[in-house]
Amino acid sequence: MKKETIKQAFIKTLPVMAGYLVLGIGFGVLLSKIGYGPLYAVLMSVIIYGGSMQYVAVSLIDSAASLITVAITTLLVNGRHLFYGLSMLEKYQNIKRKPYLIFGITDETYSLLCQEESKDEDYYFYITILNHSYWIIGGLIGNLIGTLIPFNSAGIEFSMTALFVAIVVEQWLTTKDHVPAIIGFGCAVNCLIILGPEHFLIPTMIAIVLLLIMIRKRGKLNE
Amino acid sequence: MNNYHTILIIITISLVTILIRFFPFVVFNKQEKLPEIITYLGNVLPTAIMAMLVVYCLKDVKVTVFPYGLKELVAVLVVAVLHVYKRNTLLSITCGTICYMLLVQLF
Numbered sequence: 001m002k003k004e005t006i007k008q009a010f011i012k013t014l015p016v017m018a019g020y021l022v023l024g025i026g027f028g029v030l031l032s033k034i035g036y037g038p039l040y041a042v043l044m045s046v047i048i049y050g051g052s053m054q055y056v057a058v059s060l061i062d063s064a065a066s067l068i069t070v071a072i073t074t075l076l077v078n079g080r081h082l083f084y085g086l087s088m089l090e091k092y093q094n095i096k097r098k099p100y101l102i103f104g105i106t107d108e109t110y111s112l113l114c115q116e117e118s119k120d121e122d123y124y125f126y127i128t129i130l131n132h133s134y135w136i137i138g139g140l141i142g143n144l145i146g147t148l149i150p151f152n153s154a155g156i157e158f159s160m161t162a163l164f165v166a167i168v169v170e171q172w173l174t175t176k177d178h179v180p181a182i183i184g185f186g187c188a189v190n191c192l193i194i195l196g197p198e199h200f201l202i203p204t205m206i207a208i209v210l211l212l213i214m215i216r217k218r219g220k221l222n223e
Numbered sequence: 224m225n226n227y228h229t230i231l232i233i234i235t236i237s238l239v240t241i242l243i244r245f246f247p248f249v250v251f252n253k254q255e256k257l258p259e260i261i262t263y264l265g266n267v268l269p270t271a272i273m274a275m276l277v278v279y280c281l282k283d284v285k286v287t288v289f290p291y292g293l294k295e296l297v298a299v300l301v302v303a304v305l306h307v308y309k310r311n312t313l314l315s316i317t318c319g320t321i322c323y324m325l326l327v328q329l330f
Binding site: 085103180200 | 243
C-alpha cells in the first residue's frame with residue numbers, strides 16, 4: 001500500500017508544490033544576487049527550511065548582521081512554529097521518524113496536516129518530505145537561473161516585500177483585531193525614523209512584544 | 224562577502240528554528256495547560272511581526288530624495304489591491320515584483 005500512500009500524499013501537496021517552487025525560485029534568485037551559489041541555496045533550504053525566514057536571511061547575510069540579531073530575528077519570525085508544534089503534540093506522539101516530522105513543520109505542511117484525520121504515519125512523512133523537497137528544488141532552480149542566465153534582475157528583491165505585503169493584507173482581511181498589525185507597523189516605522197535602518201530591528205521587536213503585553217492587560221480591564 | 228560569517232548566520236538560523244520547532248515537544252506534554260501569555264502572544268505576534276517585516280523590507284528606501292519612494296509605493300499598492308480582489312498570494316507577489324522590476328529598469 002506504500003505506493004498508494006505516496007500517490008495520495010503527492011496529490012494533497014500539489015498546491016504547496018506550486019507555492020514552494022515559485023517562492024523557492026524567488027529565494028534562490030535573491031541569494032544569487034548577493035553572490036552565493038547553489039551550494040548555499042541547497043544548504044539553507046535543507047537545514048533552515050522556512051520560507052519567510054530564508055528571505056530575511058538573504059538580507060541578514062548581505063548586511064553581515066551580528067549573530068545576536070540573527071538569533072532574535074529568527075526567534076520572532078519563526079516563533080509561530082512553536083504553536084504549530086503545540087497543536088501537533090498529540091498527533092505526533094509515539095510516531096516513527098518523529099524528529100524529522102517535527103523539523104518539517106512549516107506553515108504549509110502544518111496547514112495540510114493539522115486537519116488530517118488519518119493516523120497513517122507514512123502519510124505524514126511523505127507529505128512532509130515532499131514539501132521539503134519542493135522547497136529545496138525551487139531554491140536550487142532559482143539560484144541556478146540567477147547564476148547562469150544573465151538577465152536584468154534589478155528590482156527582483158521586491159519579491160520579498162511583496163511576499164510580506166500579501167501576508168499582511170491576507171491577515172488583515174481574515175482577522176477582526178487589527179491592533180497587532182498596527183503596533184508592528186507603527187513600532188517599526190518609529191524605530192526606523194529614530195534609529196536608522198542599521199539598528200532598528202531589535203528595538204522594534206522588543207517594543208512590539210512589550211506593547212502587545214501591555215494592551216493585553218488593558219483589554220482585560222475593559223472586558 | 225564573508226563566507227565564514229555567512230555559514231555562522233545560516234547555522235544560527237537553523238539551530239534557533241529547530242529549537243522553536245522542538246520546544247513544545249520537549250517542554251509540554253499534552254495534558255499540561257499552556258501559560259496564558261504564551262497563547263496570547265501566539266495569536267497576536269505573527270501579525271505584528273509580518274507588518275514589521277514590510278517596513279524592514281523597505282528600510283533603505285529614501286523618501287526625502289527623488290523619486291521619494293514612489294516606485295515602491297506603486298508596487299506595494301499593486302500587491303495590496305490585487306490581493307484584496309484576487310486573494311491569490313502567488314499572483315500578488317509575481318505581478319507586484321514584475322511591476323517593480325519594470326519601474327526600476329525603465330525609469
